Every structure is written in structure tokens, then in C-alpha cells.
Amino acid sequence: xxxxxxxxxxxxxxxxxxxxxxxxxxxxxxxxxxxxxxxxxxxxxxxxxxxxxxxxxxxxxxxxxxxxxxxxxxxxxxxxxxxxxxxxxxxxxxxxxxxxxxxxxxxxxxxxxxxxxxxxxxxxxxxxxxxxxxxxxxxxxxxxxxxxxxxxxxxxxxxxxxxx
Amino acid sequence: xxxxxxxxxxxxxxxxxxxxxxxxxxxxxxxxxxxxxxxxxxxxxxxxxxxxxxxxxxxxxxxxxxxxxxxxxxxxxxxxxxxxxxxxxxxxxxxxxxxxxxxxxxxxxxxxxxxxxxxxxxxxxxxxxxxxxxxxxxxxxxxxxxxxxxxxxxxxxxxxxxxx
Amino acid sequence: xxxxxxxxxxxxxxxxxxxxxxxxxxxxxxxxxxxxxxxxxxxxxxxxxxxxxxxxxxxxxxxxxxxxxxxxxxxxxxxxxxxxxxxxxxxxxxxxxxxxxxxxxxxxxxxxxxxxxxxxxxxxxxxxxxxxxxxxxxxxxxxxxxxxxxxxxxxxxxxxxxxx
Numbered sequence: 379x380x381x382x383x384x385x386x387x388x389x390x391x392x393x394x395x396x397x398x399x400x401x402x403x404x405x406x407x408x409x410x411x412x413x414x415x416x417x418x419x420x421x422x423x424x425x426x427x428x429x430x431x432x433x434x435x436x437x438x439x440x441x442x443x444x445x446x447x448x449x450x451x452x453x454x455x456x457x458x459x460x461x462x463x464x465x466x467x468x469x470x471x472x473x474x475x476x477x478x479x480x481x482x483x484x485x486x487x488x489x490x491x492x493x494x495x496x497x498x499x500x501x502x503x504x505x506x507x508x509x510x511x512x513x514x515x516x517x518x519x520x521x522x523x524x525x526x527x528x529x530x531x532x533x534x535x536x537x538x539x540x541x542x
Numbered sequence: 543x544x545x546x547x548x549x550x551x552x553x554x555x556x557x558x559x560x561x562x563x564x565x566x567x568x569x570x571x572x573x574x575x576x577x578x579x580x581x582x583x584x585x586x587x588x589x590x591x592x593x594x595x596x597x598x599x600x601x602x603x604x605x606x607x608x609x610x611x612x613x614x615x616x617x618x619x620x621x622x623x624x625x626x627x628x629x630x631x632x633x634x635x636x637x638x639x640x641x642x643x644x645x646x647x648x649x650x651x652x653x654x655x656x657x658x659x660x661x662x663x664x665x666x667x668x669x670x671x672x673x674x675x676x677x678x679x680x681x682x683x684x685x686x687x688x689x690x691x692x693x694x695x696x697x698x699x700x701x702x703x704x705x706x
Numbered sequence: 707x708x709x710x711x712x713x714x715x716x717x718x719x720x721x722x723x724x725x726x727x728x729x730x731x732x733x734x735x736x737x738x739x740x741x742x743x744x745x746x747x748x749x750x751x752x753x754x755x756x757x758x759x760x761x762x763x764x765x766x767x768x769x770x771x772x773x774x775x776x777x778x779x780x781x782x783x784x785x786x787x788x789x790x791x792x793x794x795x796x797x798x799x800x801x802x803x804x805x806x807x808x809x810x811x812x813x814x815x816x817x818x819x820x821x822x823x824x825x826x827x828x829x830x831x832x833x834x835x836x837x838x839x840x841x842x843x844x845x846x847x848x849x850x851x852x853x854x855x856x857x858x859x860x861x862x863x864x865x866x867x868x869x870x
Contacts, residue, residue, distance in 0.1 A: 541565035
């Protein structure tokens, strides 16, 4: 309820973007989605430098016929990036939805910031731990921090806003 | 248009959460995203109890060198959970986006509730049918109910709000 | 700031849907999510016509015991559709989140429409290039146009709305 009440002037959409919690959500979400998009570039980079492709048309430039087909293979490094990317999807999609609804449910700014910062930090660390790779339980801990943060927001939502 | 018009008092964000359709969307979305997150735990559970891993660093605790590498394998049960998880992603992401826009487009509360309940019920049943597994067409029907609900909301949106 | 200021009348949710940028976002998002959902149908179509299944219960109708198990296999065509579907997920999820926040950040209508049209056109062309398949760099270009559009919106958001 950190809105000034203004007299006789209509809201517009940009009001949403004047809400500090929503602004924070917008910033952290944009950062973590951009990070996720970087995984596509990483996959493309390893595919090209290691000549490892999934589609015949992708390796047509490296030779004709049978000569090109030898590049249709899998590679540990490429598969690792793809697993990290899929794990991002599986975890960032719930954050996207639950975080949006949480931001609209009027949480304290400091609590909301704590959630967003922990989630984004944990997911960035998860990627580092996955791609380096760091020994376990680095990646597992990063995963569970992000997971816990999302559940904490879901719990607050269901406790305060349930309408079934 | 189930909003009271109030005189000389400004909207705030929490108004969105006072809209019953939006509250219902928030509740059902939080439930179905939490259910989807549960799939990660199920995968981790089967990986640990069956000692089936995708990354060398994950099975380092089960032995050294070649002894650990034998746990880098696939397992029917783990792959089944992963397929169910991916199917969730493929279907819950459209619901997340289309459902949000649909909720903002001013549908009847009862129609909206019918859509949300059917979708969430169908997806939960889909998971049960996939993991048990139940004989077909249990899973197929659950899939098509969720699919049809999402298309029904998309159809309403495009019919009433198209702006290209 | 293309909102009329109205005197002494309260906002309601449908106001969001009266914003032209938001309406355009809603329309293009609904279209591209529906297109993504079509990939599920394409996978099911190829699985059924080619008798290629991932789960034993799916091919129980084609024979008993060992006779049915021969349909548990992979197929180039099915795997191609699944890769296209996953690529859609990886790219449409960032558009969903970043596009929503971008729409709420008050961009020019014409700039926003350019972003949405390019993205949706590029992703539809990506699917055509993937499923035909067209020779490279058709698919790569389609991918990078969609990628660039999403980053352009992310850049604008972070430049104007950063709140960390």
C-alpha cells in the first residue's frame, strides 16, 4: 500500500511500473530471462566449435553426403549445456508466473527484494556450477535455494489469496 | 465489469488482486506451477534411489573413477518422469500466458472458473496417468482436456481482442 | 502516455485491455503460444502415423507383449518436431515475460508492433524452416531475428526501469 492516493486523476498503465516491487520484479526477471537466453548461444558456440549437430542441414557446410553425416552426433559438453538450459526452463517458468502474482499481491519491498535477489543469484550460480562443472553439492544447493524461494512466494500467495 | 466505481480514490495494484477472476487465475496458476515443480523433486528422488545420473560430478559420492561412471546411465522410470515434466512445461507455459491475458479480458467468473478448474484437474490427472502409468487413453484424454481449455481461452481472446 | 485522463471514474481491469500496446501484446502472444501448442499435435500425428512411441502403454493397441515393444523407438521426423518444440519453448518463454514487462513500460505503439510482428513472423518462419527442412541459414536467421527482438526489449527495460 505504498501508493499515494491522488485525487481526480486517472491511473494509467505506467503506474504498474511505478510500483517498486513490480519494478524490482521486472528488473530481476529481465536479467534471469536474458541469462537463460544466453544458454542458446552457448549451445550454438559448442556445436560450431566442436562440429556436433542434430540436423543434417546444419552440417551441410562441412562436407557432402556421408562426409557431413559424421557430424550428426552428441557431445558431452553440448549435452551439458542443454541440460543446464532445460533446468533453467523448468525453474524460471515457475518463478516467472509465481513471481508476477506475488509482486501483485502487495508484499513488503524488502521481503520481495530478498526473494528476487536470492533466486537470481542462485540461478546464476547454478549455471556456473553446471558449466564449470563444480563438484556437488554446489549445483544441488543452488537448485534448492531457487526452488525454496519460489515455493516461499507460492506459499504466501496461497495463504493470502486463495480463491478456488 | 464487476468493479464498483469509486469516486475520487486512486487505484492501486492490489485492485488487480481484488478482481475475483484474477484471484482465481492466481490461485490455480500457483497450484499448477507448484505441481510442475514437484516433478523436479520426483526426478531427483528416482535418480538418487536408483543411482542413475546424467553428470559425472553427481555420482562422485558413489565411488571413484570408473567405479562411479557406471552410474552415468538412463533409466525407464527417470525418463518417464522427465517426459512428464517436459509435457507439463509444453502445456503449462501456454496456460500461463493465455490464461493471464484471458483473465484480464473480463470473462464471466463462472466461465473462467470452469476453464481454470478443468485445466488444473486435467493436468494433475495427466501426471497421475503418466507416472502410474494408467493404460491409454487416460493420459491422452487428460492431455486433450487441458489442450482444449487453453485453446478455448485463446479463441475468446482472439475473437474479442485482436489487434495486429 | 497515450491515456486519456478521466475525471472521477475508477479504473477497472479492462482498462489494461484498452491499452493498444497491451492489446497488441495479447494478440501476438496468443498467436505464438497457439502455434507452439500446434507442435504437440504435430508430434502426436507423426507418432501415430509412423508408430513411434516413447511409452509402453502408448503402443498397447498395436499388439501384445514383445510385439508391441518394437514400436518403442525413435524416429528422425518425430525427433525433429520435438527439437523444434523445445526451441520454441526456449525462445517463447523469454518473449512471454520480457514482452509483458516491455508492454507495461510504455513504449511507442509503432515500435512495440514492430517488435511483436518481427518476433512472431520469425518464430513461424523458424518452424517452417525446421519442419520442411529448409537449408541453412534459413533456420539460423529466423532464430536470430527472434532472439534479437527479445534482447532489444530486454535492453529497453533494463535501461529505463532498472531497480535492483
